[in-house]
Amino acid sequence: MTVRVQPEDFDCGAEISAIRRRDPRIGAIASFIGTVRDLNEGLGVATMTLEHYPGMTEKALASICEQARARWNLLETLVIHRVGTLRPTDQIVLVVAASAHRGEAFAACEFIMDYLKTEAPFWKKEATPQGERWVEARSADDEAAARWLDR
């Protein structure tokens, strides 16, 4: 179980290869990559700066992965989240979940991402032609996380 918060970019292929080679019990690897869009709420986005709460961020991400491992039979999880200033098309976040069979890997990957969106202390600030603005939390993200409570 690995959690990394870093300004540097990441290589999804290299990360997945490393996970795959470490454990021959793995039969399914699901991954998700979030990237920076050039348009949000009707305004062009020149750059996006990610702030976080050092210390709590790592704990929150580790806790989310622990919750996923308590729900599903996972062989490995990886979360890499970037901080600092990013540009459209840049990668923001990588979530990887590995298991023996695909169902658990798919579900865990989505669960980790849904909880990351609502529980991990990151904040985005966008630079637009009309100045800088903090991105507002979306109620759809709360709803996505809440639906796991009934499962």
Add this chain to the structure above:
Amino acid sequence: MQVRILYFAGLRESLQAAGETVQLPAQVKSAGELRRWLVARGAPYAEALAAGRPVRMSVEQAMARPDTPLVDGAEVAFFPPVTGG
């Protein structure tokens, strides 16, 4: 009781402070009571942390609720709803 308070993102900007260490009166024992105590200090806290505002709290780097107890020396943080990912 003394606690270390941190502010993040838009709240840090509104308060023009990344953090502060405060000595609390005996009746302030929970995260919610700390928020009300800060609001009672007046501007800029009164507006930034007003009851209707979407403010999240953590105690000892774990998400907190208004009734989460404070302990001496605790690290408490106030921040807007998170927007990572």
